[in-house]
Amino acid sequence: MSLRVLGCSGSIAAGCRTTSFLVDDDILIDAGTGVGDLTLDELARIDHILLSHSHLDHVLGLPLLADSVMRRRAGQPPIQVHALPATLAVLREHVFNNLLWPDFTRLPHPRHPVLSLHEINTGQHLRLGRRERHIEVLPARHSVPAVGYGVEGENGWWVYTGDTGPNPALHPLLANRPVQHLVIEIAFSEAERGVAADSLHHCPSTLAAELAHVPAGARVHLTHIKPGEMPAVLGDLAERLPGLALHPLTAGDRLDWD
Numbered sequence: 001m002s003l004r005v006l007g008c009s010g011s012i013a014a015g016c017r018t019t020s021f022l023v024d025d026d027i028l029i030d031a032g033t034g035v036g037d038l039t040l041d042e043l044a045r046i047d048h049i050l051l052s053h054s055h056l057d058h059v060l061g062l063p064l065l066a067d068s069v070m071r072r073r074a075g076q077p078p079i080q081v082h083a084l085p086a087t088l089a090v091l092r093e094h095v096f097n098n099l100l101w102p103d104f105t106r107l108p109h110p111r112h113p114v115l116s117l118h119e120i121n122t123g124q125h126l127r128l129g130r131r132e133r134h135i136e137v138l139p140a141r142h143s144v145p146a147v148g149y150g151v152e153g154e155n156g157w158w159v160y161t162g163d164t165g166p167n168p169a170l171h172p173l174l175a176n177r178p179v180q181h182l183v184i185e186i187a188f189s190e191a192e193r194g195v196a197a198d199s200l201h202h203c204p205s206t207l208a209a210e211l212a213h214v215p216a217g218a219r220v221h222l223t224h225i226k227p228g229e230m231p232a233v234l235g236d237l238a239e240r241l242p243g244l245a246l247h248p249l250t251a252g253d254r255l256d257w258d
């Protein structure tokens with residue numbers, strides 16, 4: 001199984017794309033600005049989009065993607081957008097409201113729209129995509145309702161925490177499965193631990209505590225670091241976790257696992 005990192009930054013700047021991961025070629029996990037680096041053909045192959053939460057840096061690409069692929073996908077089923085009920089409510093009310101953006105859940109035709117919205121809930125197991133990937137909806141603790149996702153390969157899981165602060169509900173779920181790749185968020189350096197606590201993100205001290213619950217053998221990837229904060233975050237982490245191999249993701253990375 002292969003996964004492309006389209007975006008993994010906590011916000012934008014030149015060279016920084018916000019969160020989006022492409023599983024195989026037809027399942028998108030989050031729809032941040034990284035989506036804009038896909039070709040039109042690649043965009044049109046996406047059949048499912050899983051959103052972790054409603055924040056702009058994770059959904060910004062969705063309304064634009066819908067407009068871009070509408071012609072190419074004529075005659076195909078709608079792209080299924082899967083998210084918590086609260087996330088879908090935000091999309092309906094604040095994005096696809098014919099004010100901020102046209103309602104692509106009814107366009108180009110109400111009976112043949114380019115997008116359809118589907119409720120999911122924490123703990124749910126899905127089978128999605130041409131390869132019927134097994135995907136689990138994982139708990140997350142953020143400033144708005146949020147989830148993470150796990151995708152099962154033949155010999156192990158890719159787990160994405162979503163945006164989250166300390167999240168004890170995830171610990172037993174990590175312990176109970178072979179995790180090959182853990183993509184864990186960290187947004188701020190230790191100097192901004194107050195903002196991290198207020199906005200329910202990790203900073204180095206909370207991440208270090210969280211990593212104590214990661215199963216041995218999992219390769220740990222860092223995501224969602226705010227632009228310009230990489231040196232401070234990595235420096236703080238090296239002090240707290242000397243010798244531990246942590247891999248900051250970069251847009252364009254490819255993770256392969258079985």
Ligand SMILES: Nc1ncnc2c1ncn2[C@@H]1O[C@@H]2COP(=O)(O)O[C@H]2[C@H]1O
Binds near residue numbers: 010163187198
């Ligand atoms: N209390 C706060 N103080 C400063 N910045 C904040 C605060 N709450 C949220 N933010 C910022 O707003 C951003 C919204 O998206 P994120 O949760 O990724 O990251 C958040 C922070 O960067």
